[in-house]
């Protein structure tokens with residue numbers, strides 16, 4: 087998810103995605119093997135390539151095998167909350183198609199798969215009894231990845247809070263951080279073989295879109311509540327890290343933040359100070375407590391009485407050493423004091439979300455983080471784009487997505503060349519899936535999903551990724567089993 091609602095662009099100078107001589111064929115999304123090989127050679131052999139999903143967006147099966155309702159199940163029932171009136175009761179039905187989907191992931195040649203664990207599937211009420219069937223599902227998932235030689239990168243909280251916890255205050259209640267800690271410890275102890283665990287995905291989205299603008303679950307509109315939520319998410323993260331470490335988990339532990347460089351829409355002083363504030367609210371509000379043990383003063387001043395209550399010791403808990411930091415990058419943000427969305431020049435390419443394609447922002451962001459913080463190794467845990475794909479004759483020629491991915495991978499390489507310790511890159515997303523308040527209307531996948539019959543069809547971007555990762559494989563034909571997986 088991008089960080090700000092005011093994003094857009096008036097940049098006349100947006101750099102071409104791929105140098106003209108190397109630009110993939112616009113019609114078919116075909117890219118020369120030479121281009122792919124050259125790009126690949128900019129990354130070390132140990133660099134981790136993966137694809138990413140989240141539980142609520144793909145699993146379906148919301149009321150089977152003891153899963154409890156989540157806040158997103160509830161939110162989907164509010165008239166008008168989801169633009170197309172859809173829900174995720176079925177979505178990709180991944181829960182029932184696990185083995186075939188794992189084969190599909192393996193056929194792409196990736197080294198890692200980033201998925202999330204649905205808290206209400208493993209603990210229906212968010213406290214008390216554990217749900218054996220839910221735990222078994224994730225055990226099968228992790229075992230299946232291991233059997234295929236793919237590293238399991240799990241996220242514990244990708245927004246699907248058990249509804250029962252919301253009923254007792256949700257993340258605005260400090261107790262939810264303690265419940266989260268119990269859940270984290272249980273998962274880390276009871277599911278063997280997870281290579282990396284991220285505590286929370288995009289706390290800014292949970293706090294701000296869920297509790298200030300209210301466009302995401304649970305749909306609350308109150309800034310003070312949103313800021314309490316942000317603090318409790320960070321506290322829950324810190325408590326969970328301590329608990330997982332002390333219970334003997336030996337994989338890598340981290341957190342995932344969504345970040346966009348914030349640029350002033352114009353050179354005016356007003357826009358510049360707005361950009362500084364938005365940078366504070368979206369980036370420094372999370373990075374400073376995690377890596378400096380303090381909330382940024384300018385943001386605290388701005389919040390005044392909406393600042394969250396912070397108890398003695400909280401910041402020490404939050405600033406636990408991390409094994410890695412995950413960054414989700416989609417676009418940049420443009421800040422304007424007037425609040426008016428900036429106009430886009432005709433040269434600016436927008437995705438189907440209306441987000442500016444701005445790959446150089448990824449390099450800029452990574453260099454800035456390196457400059458300002460003492461960082462652990464970094465991973466791009468999400469990067470990708472929604473476009474209006476069409477399927478014709480069993481093929482999806484998603485040339486804009488191919489260009490987007492290649493340009494951002496090149497931007498990641500630029501950051502590495504300039505000293506950033508970047509260890510991996512995950513495409514968002516493996517599948518077209520339930521895109522939150524946009525429902526099923528936005529397609530982010532490199533694999534197309536037909537929501538009528540649930541058939542999976544790798545798009546050109548998936549075939550490109552496979553060729554990028556496994557250059558010896560047949561560059562044209564899909565691997566057997568890749569098409570027509572049920």
Ligand code: GCO
Nearest residue numbers: 087088140287288414468521
């Ligand atoms: C996010 C979420 C994803 C979104 C993606 C596109 O990080 O925002 O992890 O669930 O689907 O970002 O908006």
